[in-house]
Amino acid sequence: MDSSEEYSVSGSVTNRCYIACINGELSSAQMGQLYDEIVRMAEKRELRGVIMDLNGLAVLDSAAFCVLRKISVALALMGLKSAWMGIKPAIASSLVDFGADVDDLCICLNIEDGVRLIGSEK
Amino acid sequence: MTRYCKNDRVLEASVKLLESSTFELNEENDQATAVFMTREMAKNAGFSLADEVMVATAVSELATNILRYASSGSVRVTVIQRGDERTGIEILAEDKGRGIRDLKLAMQDNYSTAESLGLGLPSVERIMDEFEIESDFGQGTRIRARRWL
Numbered sequence: 001m002d003s004s005e006e007y008s009v010s011g012s013v014t015n016r017c018y019i020a021c022i023n024g025e026l027s028s029a030q031m032g033q034l035y036d037e038i039v040r041m042a043e044k045r046e047l048r049g050v051i052m053d054l055n056g057l058a059v060l061d062s063a064a065f066c067v068l069r070k071i072s073v074a075l076a077l078m079g080l081k082s083a084w085m086g087i088k089p090a091i092a093s094s095l096v097d098f099g100a101d102v103d104d105l106c107i108c109l110n111i112e113d114g115v116r117l118i119g120s121e122k
Numbered sequence: 123m124t125r126y127c128k129n130d131r132v133l134e135a136s137v138k139l140l141e142s143s144t145f146e147l148n149e150e151n152d153q154a155t156a157v158f159m160t161r162e163m164a165k166n167a168g169f170s171l172a173d174e175v176m177v178a179t180a181v182s183e184l185a186t187n188i189l190r191y192a193s194s195g196s197v198r199v200t201v202i203q204r205g206d207e208r209t210g211i212e213i214l215a216e217d218k219g220r221g222i223r224d225l226k227l228a229m230q231d232n233y234s235t236a237e238s239l240g241l242g243l244p245s246v247e248r249i250m251d252e253f254e255i256e257s258d259f260g261q262g263t264r265i266r267a268r269r270w271l
Protein backbone atom coordinates (compact mmCIF):
# COMPACT_ATOMS: atom_id res chain seq x y z
CA MET A 1 0.00 0.00 0.00
CA ASP A 2 1.42 3.35 -0.95
CA SER A 3 -0.72 5.59 1.22
CA SER A 4 2.32 6.88 3.09
CA GLU A 5 1.84 10.32 1.60
CA GLU A 6 -1.93 10.31 1.22
CA TYR A 7 -3.21 11.13 4.66
CA SER A 8 -4.50 14.62 4.64
CA VAL A 9 -2.88 16.69 7.29
CA SER A 10 -1.38 20.01 6.49
CA GLY A 11 0.32 22.25 8.94
CA SER A 12 1.82 25.62 9.60
CA VAL A 13 3.68 27.17 12.49
CA THR A 14 2.65 30.36 14.32
CA ASN A 15 4.18 31.58 17.57
CA ARG A 16 5.95 28.27 18.02
CA CYS A 17 2.63 26.47 17.79
CA TYR A 18 2.20 23.85 15.11
CA ILE A 19 -1.30 23.94 13.67
CA ALA A 20 -2.16 20.54 12.30
CA CYS A 21 -5.19 20.55 10.03
CA ILE A 22 -6.72 17.10 9.96
CA ASN A 23 -9.16 16.35 7.15
CA GLY A 24 -11.44 13.68 5.79
CA GLU A 25 -12.16 10.20 7.04
CA LEU A 26 -8.93 9.17 8.65
CA SER A 27 -8.28 5.47 8.89
CA SER A 28 -6.38 4.11 11.85
CA ALA A 29 -3.20 3.51 9.82
CA GLN A 30 -3.30 7.11 8.70
CA MET A 31 -3.81 8.14 12.29
CA GLY A 32 -0.64 6.26 13.12
CA GLN A 33 1.21 8.28 10.51
CA LEU A 34 -0.28 11.43 11.90
CA TYR A 35 1.07 10.52 15.29
CA ASP A 36 4.59 10.00 13.91
CA GLU A 37 4.41 13.17 11.86
CA ILE A 38 3.26 15.42 14.67
CA VAL A 39 5.64 14.02 17.25
CA ARG A 40 8.58 14.25 14.84
CA MET A 41 7.61 17.77 13.86
CA ALA A 42 7.31 18.82 17.48
CA GLU A 43 10.82 17.65 18.19
CA LYS A 44 12.40 19.26 15.14
CA ARG A 45 10.84 22.67 15.30
CA GLU A 46 11.36 23.53 18.97
CA LEU A 47 7.68 24.01 19.36
CA ARG A 48 5.80 25.06 22.42
CA GLY A 49 2.65 23.25 21.49
CA VAL A 50 0.39 21.81 18.87
CA ILE A 51 -3.10 22.86 17.88
CA MET A 52 -5.05 20.03 16.31
CA ASP A 53 -7.63 21.46 13.98
CA LEU A 54 -10.36 18.84 13.64
CA ASN A 55 -12.81 20.98 11.71
CA GLY A 56 -12.26 19.06 8.47
CA LEU A 57 -12.77 15.69 10.11
CA ALA A 58 -15.94 14.00 8.89
CA VAL A 59 -16.18 11.14 11.36
CA LEU A 60 -14.21 10.29 14.49
CA ASP A 61 -14.39 6.75 15.80
CA SER A 62 -12.99 5.60 19.11
CA ALA A 63 -9.78 4.20 17.61
CA ALA A 64 -9.07 7.53 15.93
CA PHE A 65 -9.93 9.40 19.12
CA CYS A 66 -7.53 7.10 20.98
CA VAL A 67 -4.71 8.05 18.59
CA LEU A 68 -5.43 11.77 18.98
CA ARG A 69 -5.34 11.31 22.72
CA LYS A 70 -2.06 9.44 22.52
CA ILE A 71 -0.63 12.31 20.50
CA SER A 72 -1.61 14.71 23.28
CA VAL A 73 -0.08 12.44 25.92
CA ALA A 74 3.16 11.99 23.96
CA LEU A 75 3.41 15.74 23.47
CA ALA A 76 2.83 16.33 27.17
CA LEU A 77 5.67 13.93 27.97
CA MET A 78 7.88 15.96 25.65
CA GLY A 79 6.92 19.08 27.56
CA LEU A 80 4.57 20.38 24.90
CA LYS A 81 1.00 21.45 25.24
CA SER A 82 -1.73 20.51 22.84
CA ALA A 83 -5.12 21.96 22.16
CA TRP A 84 -7.98 20.53 20.13
CA MET A 85 -9.86 22.90 17.94
CA GLY A 86 -12.88 22.86 15.65
CA ILE A 87 -14.86 19.93 17.00
CA LYS A 88 -18.08 20.00 15.01
CA PRO A 89 -21.42 19.32 16.74
CA ALA A 90 -21.84 15.95 15.05
CA ILE A 91 -18.38 14.85 16.15
CA ALA A 92 -19.04 16.14 19.65
CA SER A 93 -22.17 14.05 19.89
CA SER A 94 -20.34 10.93 18.74
CA LEU A 95 -17.74 11.63 21.43
CA VAL A 96 -20.51 11.80 23.98
CA ASP A 97 -22.05 8.64 22.58
CA PHE A 98 -18.97 6.57 22.98
CA GLY A 99 -18.46 7.91 26.42
CA ALA A 100 -15.01 9.28 25.66
CA ASP A 101 -13.18 10.79 28.58
CA VAL A 102 -12.54 14.36 27.51
CA ASP A 103 -12.05 16.02 30.89
CA ASP A 104 -8.30 16.40 30.68
CA LEU A 105 -8.26 17.61 27.10
CA CYS A 106 -7.50 21.19 26.30
CA ILE A 107 -10.10 22.51 23.87
CA CYS A 108 -9.75 25.86 22.14
CA LEU A 109 -12.17 27.97 20.15
CA ASN A 110 -9.85 29.29 17.47
CA ILE A 111 -6.18 29.64 16.63
CA GLU A 112 -5.79 32.80 18.69
CA ASP A 113 -7.31 31.13 21.72
CA GLY A 114 -5.11 28.06 21.16
CA VAL A 115 -1.92 30.08 20.87
CA ARG A 116 -2.84 31.90 24.06
CA LEU A 117 -3.60 28.67 25.95
CA ILE A 118 -0.39 27.09 24.77
CA GLY A 119 1.67 30.16 25.55
CA SER A 120 0.23 30.54 29.05
CA GLU A 121 1.95 29.21 32.17
CA LYS A 122 1.14 25.66 33.19
CA MET B 123 -21.73 -19.93 18.43
CA THR B 124 -22.47 -17.29 21.01
CA ARG B 125 -24.72 -14.31 20.63
CA TYR B 126 -25.36 -11.06 22.44
CA CYS B 127 -28.28 -8.71 21.71
CA LYS B 128 -29.00 -5.19 22.84
CA ASN B 129 -31.79 -5.31 25.45
CA ASP B 130 -31.90 -9.09 24.92
CA ARG B 131 -33.93 -8.54 21.78
CA VAL B 132 -33.10 -10.34 18.54
CA LEU B 133 -33.51 -8.33 15.37
CA GLU B 134 -36.99 -8.32 13.92
CA ALA B 135 -37.11 -10.48 10.81
CA SER B 136 -39.81 -8.69 8.86
CA VAL B 137 -38.09 -5.70 7.31
CA LYS B 138 -38.01 -4.73 3.67
CA LEU B 139 -34.58 -4.17 2.11
CA LEU B 140 -34.73 -1.10 -0.12
CA GLU B 141 -31.21 -0.41 -1.25
CA SER B 142 -27.95 -1.96 -0.30
CA SER B 143 -24.18 -1.60 -0.80
CA THR B 144 -21.48 -3.99 0.27
CA PHE B 145 -17.98 -2.81 1.03
CA GLU B 146 -15.13 -5.28 1.07
CA LEU B 147 -12.54 -4.40 3.65
CA ASN B 148 -8.97 -5.39 2.87
CA GLU B 149 -6.97 -2.26 3.48
CA GLU B 150 -7.28 1.06 5.25
CA ASN B 151 -8.60 2.99 2.27
CA ASP B 152 -11.59 0.65 2.06
CA GLN B 153 -12.69 1.88 5.45
CA ALA B 154 -12.72 5.50 4.36
CA THR B 155 -14.81 4.55 1.32
CA ALA B 156 -17.31 2.62 3.45
CA VAL B 157 -17.65 5.52 5.87
CA PHE B 158 -18.07 8.08 3.11
CA MET B 159 -20.65 6.00 1.22
CA THR B 160 -22.59 5.28 4.41
CA ARG B 161 -22.95 9.00 5.01
CA GLU B 162 -24.32 9.43 1.50
CA MET B 163 -26.80 6.59 1.92
CA ALA B 164 -27.97 7.83 5.33
CA LYS B 165 -28.37 11.36 3.99
CA ASN B 166 -30.39 10.16 1.00
CA ALA B 167 -32.56 8.04 3.29
CA GLY B 168 -33.50 11.22 5.15
CA PHE B 169 -31.27 11.08 8.21
CA SER B 170 -30.27 14.37 9.82
CA LEU B 171 -26.62 15.39 9.73
CA ALA B 172 -26.09 14.29 13.33
CA ASP B 173 -27.70 10.89 12.70
CA GLU B 174 -25.84 10.47 9.45
CA VAL B 175 -22.52 11.02 11.22
CA MET B 176 -23.51 8.60 13.98
CA VAL B 177 -24.38 5.78 11.61
CA ALA B 178 -21.13 6.46 9.73
CA THR B 179 -19.25 6.40 13.04
CA ALA B 180 -20.74 2.98 13.79
CA VAL B 181 -19.57 1.74 10.38
CA SER B 182 -16.16 3.22 11.07
CA GLU B 183 -15.90 1.39 14.41
CA LEU B 184 -16.89 -1.94 12.90
CA ALA B 185 -14.59 -1.49 9.92
CA THR B 186 -11.70 -0.57 12.20
CA ASN B 187 -12.31 -3.72 14.23
CA ILE B 188 -12.46 -5.93 11.13
CA LEU B 189 -9.20 -4.56 9.76
CA ARG B 190 -7.53 -4.67 13.14
CA TYR B 191 -8.64 -8.06 14.45
CA ALA B 192 -9.64 -10.06 11.39
CA SER B 193 -7.50 -8.36 8.68
CA SER B 194 -10.36 -8.52 6.21
CA GLY B 195 -14.11 -8.83 5.94
CA SER B 196 -17.03 -6.81 4.71
CA VAL B 197 -19.64 -4.30 5.73
CA ARG B 198 -23.03 -4.18 4.04
CA VAL B 199 -25.15 -1.07 4.50
CA THR B 200 -28.85 -1.33 3.67
CA VAL B 201 -31.72 1.11 3.68
CA ILE B 202 -34.59 -0.79 5.27
CA GLN B 203 -38.29 -0.29 5.97
CA ARG B 204 -40.55 -1.69 8.66
CA GLY B 205 -44.20 -2.65 8.41
CA ASP B 206 -45.21 0.80 9.67
CA GLU B 207 -43.23 2.40 6.82
CA ARG B 208 -40.51 3.64 9.13
CA THR B 209 -37.19 3.86 7.33
CA GLY B 210 -33.88 2.85 8.81
CA ILE B 211 -30.33 1.83 8.09
CA GLU B 212 -29.01 -1.63 8.73
CA ILE B 213 -25.33 -2.41 9.05
CA LEU B 214 -24.06 -5.95 8.63
CA ALA B 215 -20.38 -6.45 9.45
CA GLU B 216 -18.91 -9.87 8.81
CA ASP B 217 -15.48 -11.41 8.98
CA LYS B 218 -13.84 -14.82 9.14
CA GLY B 219 -11.21 -13.74 11.63
CA ARG B 220 -10.35 -15.16 14.99
CA GLY B 221 -13.71 -14.41 16.52
CA ILE B 222 -14.46 -13.31 20.06
CA ARG B 223 -14.27 -15.74 22.96
CA ASP B 224 -16.33 -13.80 25.50
CA LEU B 225 -18.92 -11.49 23.96
CA LYS B 226 -20.13 -10.10 27.29
CA LEU B 227 -16.60 -9.00 28.05
CA ALA B 228 -16.01 -7.55 24.58
CA MET B 229 -19.20 -5.51 24.93
CA GLN B 230 -18.03 -3.86 28.13
CA ASP B 231 -16.75 -0.31 28.14
CA ASN B 232 -12.97 -0.12 28.23
CA TYR B 233 -12.34 -3.77 27.43
CA SER B 234 -9.67 -3.94 24.75
CA THR B 235 -7.12 -6.54 23.73
CA ALA B 236 -5.33 -3.92 21.64
CA GLU B 237 -4.47 -1.25 24.16
CA SER B 238 -7.09 0.95 22.61
CA LEU B 239 -9.98 2.52 24.53
CA GLY B 240 -12.28 -0.47 24.24
CA LEU B 241 -15.20 1.78 23.41
CA GLY B 242 -15.90 0.69 19.84
CA LEU B 243 -18.45 -2.08 20.29
CA PRO B 244 -20.25 -0.54 23.28
CA SER B 245 -20.57 2.74 21.40
CA VAL B 246 -22.04 1.00 18.37
CA GLU B 247 -24.56 -0.63 20.71
CA ARG B 248 -25.45 2.78 22.13
CA ILE B 249 -25.65 4.52 18.76
CA MET B 250 -27.85 1.90 17.12
CA ASP B 251 -31.44 1.11 18.14
CA GLU B 252 -31.07 -2.59 17.49
CA PHE B 253 -27.81 -4.48 17.83
CA GLU B 254 -26.81 -8.11 17.62
CA ILE B 255 -23.37 -9.70 17.67
CA GLU B 256 -22.62 -13.35 17.01
CA SER B 257 -19.26 -15.01 17.08
CA ASP B 258 -17.73 -18.43 16.67
CA PHE B 259 -14.42 -18.37 18.45
CA GLY B 260 -11.78 -19.16 15.85
CA GLN B 261 -14.28 -18.80 12.98
CA GLY B 262 -15.39 -15.22 12.72
CA THR B 263 -17.73 -12.50 13.86
CA ARG B 264 -21.02 -11.18 12.55
CA ILE B 265 -22.68 -7.99 13.71
CA ARG B 266 -26.05 -6.63 12.65
CA ALA B 267 -27.29 -3.27 13.82
CA ARG B 268 -30.12 -0.90 12.88
CA ARG B 269 -30.96 2.68 13.45
CA TRP B 270 -34.42 4.00 12.69
CA LEU B 271 -35.18 7.42 11.35
Ligand SMILES: Nc1ncnc2c1ncn2[C@@H]1O[C@H](COP(=O)(O)OP(=O)(O)OP(=O)(O)O)[C@@H](O)[C@H]1O
Pocket residue numbers: 062063064066183187188191192217219220221222228229233234235236237238239240241242243244263
Ligand atom coordinates in the same frame (compact mmCIF):
# COMPACT_ATOMS: atom_id res chain seq x y z
N1 LIG C 1 -14.19 -8.37 14.35
C1 LIG C 1 -13.55 -8.80 15.46
N2 LIG C 1 -12.84 -9.97 15.46
C2 LIG C 1 -12.19 -10.40 16.57
N3 LIG C 1 -12.18 -9.73 17.74
C3 LIG C 1 -12.85 -8.56 17.82
C4 LIG C 1 -13.56 -8.03 16.68
N4 LIG C 1 -14.13 -6.84 17.06
C5 LIG C 1 -13.79 -6.66 18.35
N5 LIG C 1 -13.02 -7.68 18.81
C6 LIG C 1 -12.51 -7.86 20.20
O1 LIG C 1 -13.36 -7.15 21.09
C7 LIG C 1 -12.61 -6.19 21.82
C8 LIG C 1 -13.46 -4.95 22.06
O2 LIG C 1 -13.72 -4.26 20.83
P1 LIG C 1 -13.98 -2.69 20.84
O3 LIG C 1 -14.16 -2.23 19.44
O4 LIG C 1 -15.07 -2.42 21.81
O5 LIG C 1 -12.65 -2.10 21.46
P2 LIG C 1 -11.21 -1.91 20.81
O6 LIG C 1 -11.27 -2.13 19.34
O7 LIG C 1 -10.25 -2.75 21.57
O8 LIG C 1 -10.90 -0.38 21.13
P3 LIG C 1 -11.50 0.92 20.36
O9 LIG C 1 -12.60 0.44 19.46
O10 LIG C 1 -12.00 1.81 21.45
O11 LIG C 1 -10.35 1.49 19.60
C9 LIG C 1 -11.37 -5.93 21.00
O12 LIG C 1 -10.28 -5.50 21.77
C10 LIG C 1 -11.12 -7.31 20.37
O13 LIG C 1 -10.43 -8.16 21.27
Ligand SMILES: [Mg+2]
Pocket residue numbers: 063183186187241242243
Ligand atom coordinates in the same frame (compact mmCIF):
# COMPACT_ATOMS: atom_id res chain seq x y z
MG1 LIG D 1 -12.73 -1.15 18.16
